[in-house]
Amino acid sequence: MSQDELKQQVALAALKYIKPLLQPDAIIGVGTGSTANFFIDALAELKHDFKGAVASSDATAERLRGHGIEVFDLNEVSQLAVYVDGADEANRKLELIKGGGAALTREKIVASVAKMFVCIADESKAVETLGAFPLPVEVIPMARSSVARAIVALGGNPVYRVGVVTDNGNILLDVHGLSITNAKEMEAKLNNIVGVVTNGLFAQRAADVLLLATLEGVKTLT
Numbered sequence: 001m002s003q004d005e006l007k008q009q010v011a012l013a014a015l016k017y018i019k020p021l022l023q024p025d026a027i028i029g030v031g032t033g034s035t036a037n038f039f040i041d042a043l044a045e046l047k048h049d050f051k052g053a054v055a056s057s058d059a060t061a062e063r064l065r066g067h068g069i070e071v072f073d074l075n076e077v078s079q080l081a082v083y084v085d086g087a088d089e090a091n092r093k094l095e096l097i098k099g100g101g102a103a104l105t106r107e108k109i110v111a112s113v114a115k116m117f118v119c120i121a122d123e124s125k126a127v128e129t130l131g132a133f134p135l136p137v138e139v140i141p142m143a144r145s146s147v148a149r150a151i152v153a154l155g156g157n158p159v160y161r162v163g164v165v166t167d168n169g170n171i172l173l174d175v176h177g178l179s180i181t182n183a184k185e186m187e188a189k190l191n192n193i194v195g196v197v198t199n200g201l202f203a204q205r206a207a208d209v210l211l212l213a214t215l216e217g218v219k220t221l222t
């Protein structure tokens, strides 16, 4: 089974998992990336069972609208029944690295207001220790060099993601060389650097459920 087939399989499992949470007035949060895209395409089938969605990126908003799913501004919404999104890495505590698709800030905001965060991934994303995937950090453009120096002082090797501007108009540093044994602490330290908008560690708000597609089927980890 290819990686895309695993992603599609887990997207379908997510649809089944969240179906009981869908009600006519429910608004759900939807993430960004290729796994999230499979989920959005599957979600279209249930579009009459819920009110609409909040998107974690412009690309996701466009895809949702393309399926006739209404997209709401988060400021119009007080609570999201569930947030479904992919990840670049997930550990056993369901702490994540996200942001490979550059949408980490909006993803973290949407996840923070969701009652439940369902992470969907193929088994290549499951790790013992976070950090082999370079950790994305969104930075205000004028602070690129000062933030990079502060990250080096923390033991990381920041690499500017050339040519990428986030939906918020900022730049990204991908931090190599970290072995993250205390994800909550690292998340807080990085957020404390002046000029950092957010970082791709989802530890303070980890996933509640990880649906992991494997060759033996989809595993549900909590």
Ligand code: 5RP
Residues within 6 Å of the ligand: 031, 032, 033, 034, 035, 036, 085, 086, 087, 088, 097, 098, 099, 100, 101, 102, 103, 104, 107
């Ligand atoms: C986007 C993300 C994605 O969830 C992450 O990069 C995983 O992407 P994919 O499902 O394409 O493997 O955090 O910012």
